């Protein structure tokens with residue numbers, strides 16, 4: 233089980249297409265790191281570079297302190313699980329799991345022991361003599377994971393392993409992966425996903441990739457509670473954080489912002505006197521909007537609502553001068569709110585302030 237370190241890693245395809253630049257990341261033994269980011273931001277490219285399936289254009293990749301940039305994939309001690317499980321259809325589960333070990337000429341007793349152990353961890357024991365076609369999608373994905381576990385790799389890489397499964401199975405398999413990780417506390421895992429819930433629930437740390445680099449690295453709650461920039465603020469959480477433009481009118485331990493749309497925001501992000509008059513964007517998550525008793529942060533007419541049962545999403549269309557939609561996620565059912573006027577505010581502890589796209593909390 234291993235530490236993994238990326239130093240100024242970059243990738244250019246064909247000498248022309250710049251995909252990643254100066255990626256720096258330190259992964260400690262036992263961590264489960266999740267890569268998220270918009271489509272095409274280079275998540276799979278980065279994973280494939282770590283696996284050795286893609287060359288590294290610049291920078292350095294180290295596993296356990298050893299530079300491995302030029303090391304062939306098979307020697308890196310890395311196992312990769314893909315979204316398409318690609319099991320050998322004519323081999324049983326047992327044979328699929330044994331394949332790499334047989335190629336490596338491991339003794340049969342070791343192979344049997346490794347398969348028994350992995351099958352037990354993945355609850356596949358009763359399926360060992362079945363062919364893949366007689367398994368469900370979730371079971372096949374578990375076999376694909378089992379194939380990597382038996383090799384006892386230093387690092388596991390998962391490329392959207394659940395994206396081919398239907399919603400119910402995704403949840404079940406996600407929980408299995410979380411339990412699997414708990415049973416292997418020393419194993420290092422890197423996981424690529426589009427699914428926010430997977431990222432939030434599985435990750436020890438999330439890496440948000442955007443604009444050819446890392447937008448922020450942190451624990452799921454750090455990214456949710458203290459996004460360093462507007463990109464991460466809006467990428468993590470659903471619906472996205474509201475951003476409301478305004479101007480700082482009060483500084484100190486608390487900051488007051490007069491919003492262009494007319495409301496007043498108070499934030500616990502501290503500012504200095506020199507910040508008076510600064511143009512900023514105030515960030516408030518839809519779930520942090522609550523009915524205002526006195527001075528509202530935002531008021532508007534509801535243009536649309538969606539009742540999800542436990543919450544109601546309330547939309548205020550184009551009410552701010554920049555025509556951004558403002559969304560509030562109110563607990564419970566709010567029927568027939570369309571056309572109603574609402575005044576909302578938020579706890580100052582949950583109000584973010586961004587200047588030039590960066591959180592003022594991190595200055």
Ligand SMILES: Nc1ncnc2c1ncn2[C@@H]1O[C@H](COP(=O)(O)OP(=O)(O)OP(=O)(O)O)[C@@H](O)[C@H]1O
Nearest residue numbers: 245246249251269270271272273274275276277278
């Ligand atoms: N072989 C290649 N040659 C040229 N460009 C490539 C090649 N492979 C990938 N790219 C480009 O590199 C960028 C990153 O691709 P990558 O597949 O890593 O993104 P991703 O974040 O995994 O995307 P997605 O979330 O859609 O799977 C994309 O713009 C893609 O078009």
